[in-house]
Amino acid sequence: MTPHRRRGVWSAIAVAAAALVLGIATTCLMAASGAFHRTGPASWRAHSTRCTAPAVKGSAVDVTVWDTGRMRRGPDWPAPNNGRPGWYGMGMMRLAAHPTTVPAGRVALRVVNAGALTHEVIVLPLSADQAAGERAIGSDGRVSEAGSVGEASRTCGSGVGEGIASGAAAWTTVTLRPGRYELLCNVPGHYAAGMYAELDVTR
Structure with a gap:
């Protein structure tokens, strides 16, 4: 050599x-x-780095939303969710709830945003023949919120706001009748990217 x-x-x-x-x-x-922990499927157990939801009496559902921080939109990108048109999430986005079954009545939703992007949680009833993730997505990348029974989208606060900032918490209390519900993020493109989960309410 x-x-x-x-x-x-x-x-x-x-x-x-x-x-x-x-x-x-x-x-x-x-x-x-702690970056790996904040984006893991068990991150609902972790507290927010900015604020925490208040303690509640009765039923509570802890919800964690997370992402890889990359979103793109365009007609040339393949569409998720069985080829439906709209937005496409470049990277994993998830919404996880614990527990997934609660008794009917007042239920506190405590949400932690463990991702890099802004998120929200909307509560919508599911019909008998409908599964979570099957809602029609509009051209704006969102689903209809008609029939919503609650929302947590205020950074470090309760109820409706401008979205939950990265690392922050939000919360709301809803009254749920027995049935099946879908918890979802309706920020454009996030539902299509996989941000939904089913919540079952028993008698």
């Missing part, structure tokens, strides 16, 4: 080693900051 080629090999090894060290350091920093 010529000296010139030997220098090239050592340069490539040095670059690869530097990239590896940088990747490990970045991963360690993210783990130390």
